[in-house]
Each structure stands twice: as structure tokens, then as C-alpha cells.
Amino acid sequence: MEKGVHGIRINPGNIGKEEIVREIVEEAKKKGVAIRIGVNSGSLEKDLLEKYGYPCAEALFESAIRWSEKFEKWGFYNFKVSIKGSDVLENIKANQLFAGQTDIPLHIGITEAGMGTKGIVKSSVGIGILLYMGIGDTVRVSLTDDPEVEVEVAYAILQSLGLRRRGLEIISCPTCGRIEVDLPKVVKEVEEKLKHIETPLKVAIMGCVVNAIGEAREADLGLACGRGFAWLFREGKPIKKVSEEEMAQALLEEVLKCSGAHEGSQR
Numbered sequence: 001m002e003k004g005v006h007g008i009r010i011n012p013g014n015i016g017k018e019e020i021v022r023e024i025v026e027e028a029k030k031k032g033v034a035i036r037i038g039v040n041s042g043s044l045e046k047d048l049l050e051k052y053g054y055p056c057a058e059a060l061f062e063s064a065i066r067w068s069e070k071f072e073k074w075g076f077y078n079f080k081v082s083i084k085g086s087d088v089l090e091n092i093k094a095n096q097l098f099a100g101q102t103d104i105p106l107h108i109g110i111t112e113a114g115m116g117t118k119g120i121v122k123s124s125v126g127i128g129i130l131l132y133m134g135i136g137d138t139v140r141v142s143l144t145d146d147p148e149v150e151v152e153v154a155y156a157i158l159q160s161l162g163l164r165r166r167g168l169e170i171i172s173c174p175t176c177g178r179i180e181v182d183l184p185k186v187v188k189e190v191e192e193k194l195k196h197i198e199t200p201l202k203v204a205i206m207g208c209v210v211n212a213i214g215e216a217r218e219a220d221l222g223l224a225c226g227r228g229f230a231w232l233f234r235e236g237k238p239i240k241k242v243s244e245e246e247m248a249q250a251l252l253e254e255v256l257k258c259s260g261a262h263e264g265s266q267r
């Protein structure tokens with residue numbers, strides 16, 4: 001094992017032979033390395049597949065309990081468990097069964113969730129429900145996408161449940177007949193310009209000046225867009241009128257003032 005490794009993940013079901021799993025555990029014990037036991041629908045032991053017929057929640061749960069007990073019998077406690085299936089409901093149920101029986105830390109996620117909106121929704125529903133039930137100690141969002149997107153989605157899930165506050169929470173209106181601006185374009189530009197900000201702030205970006213400020217009263221800062229301009233507002237009060245070209249920059253400057261950050265802190 002390389003110097004500097006703090007933890008490894010193994011899927012005992014894939015390794016097959018118990019003696020090999022034991023050897024890894026003994027080595028990890030010597031080096032003080034933590035192990036994540038992975039139990040996946042694709043790596044279930046044969047006997048469990050035969051017993052249950054398919055990788056259902058009960059089969060995943062039984063496999064996770066089986067390996068946890070073995071690790072503890074071998075005197076190894078520096079581990080956590082991840083039970084992952086691509087079926088959201090089976091995944092939730094398996095994790096619920098495990099959390100109901102033991103206090104062993106759980107790493108949660110929906111494996112092979114896919115890509116785009118469907119993958120994000122699947123992950124958010126599965127992880128979100130478990131976290132809401134108080135289950136899960138670490139989280140992984142698995143998407144067919146850039147790892148940066150996975151991290152962004154994970155933060156958004158934690159943020160929406162009030163478990164983490166980091167960076168801007170952008171609230172944008174659903175748009176209606178009153179809209180006077182290309183709102184998706186503005187939101188995208190603002191998100192891009194402000195993505196380095198880590199101070200937790202609520203920023204509203206609304207499509208018109210008529211109802212915007214009232215609708216975004218809870219926000220720290222915001223833009224109420226008109227045709228070719230926007231009112232910049234702070235804590236529900238308009239403070240400055242800016243042109244369409246200036247709005248993202250004006251908001252950035254105000255956010256920096258609020259967060260105490262400065263341009264030099266940009267990553």
C-alpha cells in the first residue's frame with residue numbers, strides 16, 4: 001500500500017475468496033488504513049442471489065451485515081459500509097434495514113445513476129430521502145459526467161436539506177407573461193461569474209420588476225430585471241439601477257461586499 005493512502009474501497013463480493021479479503025484487512029490494520037466495504041447489486045455473493053433470486057434490498061442488507069460481522073470478528077473496526085444499487089427504492093430500503101440494525105457509518109449514493117437530468121434526479125431523490133431520515137455519513141453522487149458536476153450536485157443536495165451552507169443559493173423565478181429578459185442567460189452568467197464565492201448567501205434573480213422584490217424578500221441580494229436593465233436589491237430594498245450588460249458584474253461586486261471577499265480570492 002502506498003504511503004499517504006488513508007482509505008481504500010473493496011467489494012468483498014467481487015474478490016470472492018474470504019482469505020484474500022482477510023489478507024487485505026490485516027494489511028490495512030497494520031498500516032492504519034480505513035476500508036469502505038462496498039456492497040453493490042452487481043457484486044452480490046452467489047448464495048445470496050440464489051436465496052433471494054435477484055439483488056433485492058434484503059440480499060444487499062444481508063451481504064453488508066455478513067461482511068461487517070466478519071471484519072469485526074477479525075478485530076477490524078476502522079471501516080464504513082456502502083450499500084448501493086441503481087434501483088432507488090431497493091437502495092433506500094437496504095440502507096434503512098442496515099441503519100436500523102447497526103451504528104456502523106454508512107456511505108450512501110445511487111450507483112450508475114446515469115447522466116443529465118435523470119441521473120441528477122435519481123441521485124437527489126435517493127440520497128435526499130436517506131439523509132432526511134438521518135441515514136448516511138458520507139455521500140457520493142455517481143453520474144456519467146465530470147466529477148466536478150458530481151460534487152456540485154452533492155453540495156446542492158446537502159444545501160437543499162439545510163445540512164451545508166456553502167456558496168450562493170440562487171433563487172430564480174419560474175418566469176411568466178411579465179418576463180422582460182432572457183432569464184436563463186442571466187442566471188447562467190451570474191452562476192458562472194460567482195461560482196468561486198464560498199460565503200453562504202441567498203441571491204434572487206427575477207424576471208420582472210413588478211413582483212420581483214416582493215417575491216424575493218427572503219434573499220440577501222438580488223436582481224429584478226426589466227427590459228435592458230435591472231434593479232439591484234439588497235435585503236428587499238432596491239439600491240441601484242444597472243444596465244443589462246452590467247448586471248452580473250454589479251451583483252458580483254455587491255456579493256463581494258457582503259461576503260467580505262475580494263477579487264483576489266478568486267480561484
Ligand code: SF4
Pocket residue numbers: 173174175176177178179180206207208209210211212215
Ligand atoms: S418575478 Fe415577474 S416574471 Fe418572474 S414569475 Fe414573478 S411576476 Fe413573473
